[in-house]
Amino acid sequence: MLSVIVLLLLGGCVWLGFELLQARRASRVLRAGQTETEEELKRLQATQSQVIHTTKLASLGQMVAGVAHEINTPLGFVKSNVEVIGDLLDDYRTLVKQYDAAVQHCLQPVDLIFGADKSSLDKLVKHVEEARRKLFEARTNLEKSPLLKDAKELLTDASDGLGQLSSLVLNLKGFSRVDRDGMDTMDLNEGVESALMIAQHQLRDRVKVVKHLQSLPKIRCMPSQMNQVFLNLITNAAQAIDGDGILTIDSKSDGKQVEISFADTGSGIADDILPKIFDPFFTTKPVGEGTGLGLCIVHKILKGHGGSIKVRTTPKKGSVFTLTLPVDGAGVIKPVAAAAIA
Amino acid sequence: MSEPLRILLIDDDARILRTLKAMLRDCTTFQTTNPLEANTLTRQHDVDVVICDHRMPAKTGIDVLRDIKEAHPRAMRILLTGYSDLKAVLGSVNESEVFRFINKPWDNTQFKSLITEAGHIARTAPVIARDPLPPNEHDRARAQVGVLVIEDDTTVQQRLREILQPYYKVNFVNTAERALLVMEQHETGVIISETQTGRSDLTALLKALKQHHPHIATVVITERTNAQTAIELINEGQIYRLLIKPIRMGTCRLSVDSALGRYWQLKQNPLAARRFTAAAPSEHGLHSPLRLPAALLNRIRSLPGRLLGAARL
Numbered sequence A: 001m002l003s004v005i006v007l008l009l010l011g012g013c014v015w016l017g018f019e020l021l022q023a024r025r026a027s028r029v030l031r032a033g034q035t036e037t038e039e040e041l042k043r044l045q046a047t048q049s050q051v052i053h054t055t056k057l058a059s060l061g062q063m064v065a066g067v068a069h070e071i072n073t074p075l076g077f078v079k080s081n082v083e084v085i086g087d088l089l090d091d092y093r094t095l096v097k098q099y100d101a102a103v104q105h106c107l108q109p110v111d112l113i114f115g116a117d118k119s120s121l122d123k124l125v126k127h128v129e130e131a132r133r134k135l136f137e138a139r140t141n142l143e144k145s146p147l148l149k150d151a152k153e154l155l156t157d158a159s160d161g162l163g164q165l166s167s168l169v170l171n172l173k174g175f176s177r178v179d180r181d182g183m184d185t186m187d188l189n190e191g192v193e194s195a196l197m198i199a200q201h202q203l204r205d206r207v208k209v210v211k212h213l214q215s216l217p218k219i220r221c222m223p224s225q226m227n228q229v230f231l232n233l234i235t236n237a238a239q240a241i242d243g244d245g246i247l248t249i250d251s252k253s254d255g256k257q258v259e260i261s262f263a264d265t266g267s268g269i270a271d272d273i274l275p276k277i278f279d280p281f282f283t284t285k286p287v288g289e290g291t292g293l294g295l296c297i298v299h300k301i302l303k304g305h306g307g308s309i310k311v312r313t314t315p316k317k318g319s320v321f322t323l324t325l326p327v328d329g330a331g332v333i334k335p336v337a338a339a340a341i342a
Numbered sequence B: 001m002s003e004p005l006r007i008l009l010i011d012d013d014a015r016i017l018r019t020l021k022a023m024l025r026d027c028t029t030f031q032t033t034n035p036l037e038a039n040t041l042t043r044q045h046d047v048d049v050v051i052c053d054h055r056m057p058a059k060t061g062i063d064v065l066r067d068i069k070e071a072h073p074r075a076m077r078i079l080l081t082g083y084s085d086l087k088a089v090l091g092s093v094n095e096s097e098v099f100r101f102i103n104k105p106w107d108n109t110q111f112k113s114l115i116t117e118a119g120h121i122a123r124t125a126p127v128i129a130r131d132p133l134p135p136n137e138h139d140r141a142r143a144q145v146g147v148l149v150i151e152d153d154t155t156v157q158q159r160l161r162e163i164l165q166p167y168y169k170v171n172f173v174n175t176a177e178r179a180l181l182v183m184e185q186h187e188t189g190v191i192i193s194e195t196q197t198g199r200s201d202l203t204a205l206l207k208a209l210k211q212h213h214p215h216i217a218t219v220v221i222t223e224r225t226n227a228q229t230a231i232e233l234i235n236e237g238q239i240y241r242l243l244i245k246p247i248r249m250g251t252c253r254l255s256v257d258s259a260l261g262r263y264w265q266l267k268q269n270p271l272a273a274r275r276f277t278a279a280a281p282s283e284h285g286l287h288s289p290l291r292l293p294a295a296l297l298n299r300i301r302s303l304p305g306r307l308l309g310a311a312r313l
Helices: A002-114 A118-144 A147-176 A188-198 A223-240 A294-304 B014-023 B035-044 B061-071 B086-094 B108-124 B135-144 B154-164 B176-185 B203-212 B227-235 B249-268 B270-276 B294-301
Strands: A184-186 A207-213 A219-221 A245-253 A257-264 A308-314 A318-326 B006-010 B028-032 B049-052 B076-081 B100-103 B146-150 B169-173 B188-193 B217-222 B241-244
Touching: A002 A118, A002 A147, A002 A188, A002 B014, A002 B108, A147 A188, A147 A223, A147 B014, A184 A188, A184 A223, A188 A207, A188 A223, A188 A245, A188 A257, A219 A223, A219 A318, A223 A245, A223 A257, A223 A294, A223 A318, A294 A308, A294 A318, B006 B014, B006 B035, B014 B028, B014 B108, B028 B035, B035 B049, B035 B061, B049 B061, B049 B108, B061 B076, B061 B086, B076 B086, B076 B108, B086 B227, B086 B241, B100 B108, B100 B227, B108 B270, B135 B249, B146 B154, B146 B176, B154 B169, B154 B249, B169 B176, B176 B188, B176 B294, B188 B203, B188 B249, B203 B217, B203 B227, B203 B294, B217 B249, B241 B249, B249 B270
Parallel strands: A207 A245, B006 B028, B006 B049, B049 B076, B076 B100, B146 B169, B146 B188, B188 B217, B217 B241
Antiparallel strands: A184 A219, A245 A257, A257 A318, A308 A318
8 A cells, every 4th residue: 555655655756756857848949949039039120220211321322412413513513614614714814815915016117216217107107007006906996895794794693503503502502401419499491491492303294293382480400400391292292293293282280280181292191001001011012112111201300299190092094192290299299210211 | 548538417506516616626517406417417418427316305316227227228326415314324225226335524635536437437338228138038047146145034935935045046055154054166147146145144245256256246135124234235235135035925926037137148248247347345344344354365265256157347
């Protein structure tokens, strides 16, 4: 009997030990699984921030390309004009030298008159006549010469071009707000204008831009993020339009909120896609071309500023994106972490 | 030159027009901000050189120059643009067949000497007919003239073989070295080439060939497209067509057919080849470090005229 009990106990112990071992193994597997999941999560987070960084770089690249293109034309004629003006001045100096020579020629007879006898007087008269003619001709050449007028015209153009170049740089600075960080008060119309300038090379000769910008109260926001919102919406509109089209931008305010809409005559958005357009990583573009983050970031930025965005669309007719922002939003603002999207 | 060159300037920015007019004081210039007037002005004034912007609201420079190519082929065409996007570059090769693709801002001295050169060519080099060859003539050309493919991707080679073998005398090679071996033995009128095989660059070879043998027509079929390389291939390689992979049968056949026609016509009329003179490779070019070995260059120079058909000029 005792031996049976001992045997049972022993059996129980062995069983318990076995169970314990099993449990330990299971917990080890579980822990390993947990670490794996954590690592996976970290990897995903890293990928996401990398993608966000890539979109930031892509929009920077777009900005640089756009501005470089805008700069080439004024730079082209300013550079050439400056060189040509140098040539024109050289040519003008030649004319002045010729005039000088004519003056010298006129002065010679004066010396001769003092030592003149009767026979040489005739020659002298002829010389004076010749000298007068030469002087008159040189003088006319100088007066009629278009060189200075041309140079002046080229200078006017050059200074015009330099003005254009500096406003481009100013615009660029305004767009990226490199000299200021974080919150500031901003006239959103200015943001729209500078984003239009950056997107110029995508619109030009293809998409006509119609602006109805009413004067807006300044709002407190992160200007660089707002500019990114505008650039994103303008770029999307340009891409939605295949061939020629119109982008209409309206802005207005009732004093409490500001409303800006971007209406394009593009392809519109299909019904089955519409609910997904603000989702992260959703894109209709081929792999490698779109990040699928553009509208997601737009949405995040506006939400962070206490605002919202709505879309109305008719397939094949176009879409209207309307964003609304509170004028007195100082209390609500929770800007998205600058590192993530700015 | 006896009479000043007649130059037509087209740009929607009047400031560029005033600049070019001032830069070209020694020439007779005509200008317009309206690209739709370009064709009429070109014929009306029998211009020698047309300098045209690309991006204009009414009509692109590619379209303007293509129409001028048809209506007044005597004029040499130069595209002057601030926007060197790939579409513009492809159009300027395949559609308007420009003499040069120049980026804004430009260098006055270089640009002026380029325009003078172009004007001189326009006045002295004959124009070849643009029509396709008559069928019997074309058959003779196909029977006599070789097409050389430089490509190391075997799938692409196979595809080209299917498209071209039934119609042309085709040779396939995968290095610059082998390409020259073929050219030393067979009359070669058309070269179809990638810009790269393996890790070696082919653009230097294509440019050198054009420098010394401007009547050979080059069709570049590439998958690595980059606007800067393409612009250099226009200016320094005067390539005849630039196609992007994947290869499409129709476009490929058409391009090779018309390239062969061009070679054949230049062979009958060697003086016209000057219209396709390539610029000397620039020092600042993307591929300037990749110079061709001297031995290869010498072989290109001494390719026998008998095989090239046209008399060496």
